[in-house]
Amino acid sequence: MGAIEDTSQSVCQSCRTGGPTVRERGRVSLMAVLCDPCWNVYANQLAIEEGATARPQVAPDPDDVTPYEPPTCRDCGAAVRPYPTNYERWVYLAGEDLPAKDVAPCHRWRLETIRGRHSSIPAEIVAVRIRGIEPLPSDPVRPAHRAVCLCPEAVQEAEQERAAEPE
Structure with a gap:
């Protein structure tokens, strides 16, 4: 009888190593099976490309009674x-x-609701960049703030992107 190989441990799709940090990545759908270092490189590169460079929102302390102001x-x-x-x-x-x-x-996003496992209760809302299939002109999309920002540089960028867009 031959030895049975343990195939329960995943292997990183990028560096081909195994380990405790190798797991499936992606909140809405599976993006890849990567280790932590490879995932950070991939996710950071994708974030820069898509403009997702905002700071993480810190969960407020439930015992904190100071007024909360939304980010600006x-x-x-x-x-x-x-x-x-x-x-x-x-x-x-x-x-x-x-x-x-x-x-x-380049500024079109959709908000996807993630439900709890085996539940119909919404657990989280995640922003997903629209790629691949173009939405109909009347379809609602959530623009990145940079697309609607009123600062002169952002307005100029938006005008340049609209001019470069194929008709």
Whole structure:
């Protein structure tokens, strides 16, 4: 009789090593099976590409009675809404949805509700960047705050992105 190989330990898809930090990654759907160092490189690169460079929102202390102020944009002063992404980074999104025709493709996001395992109760809301299939012009999308920011640099960037967009 031959020895039975233990296949319960996962192997990182990037560096091909096994270990306790290798696991499935992605909140909404499986993105990859990676170890912590490879995941951090991949997620940080994706965050820079997608503009998800917001600071993580700190959960307030339940015993803290000081007033809570929502985060504001350092450029325009407007209130922003931080959301976690599918790859465990954070992005500032606008407060309301807009039609897809009014938002440049690089700034289109959707909010996905994650339910608890074996439950219909919503557990978390995650921001997912729209890629691949283009939404219809009237479909609602949540723009990144940078797309609607009123600071002059952001307005100029938005105009350049709209001009470079294929018609």
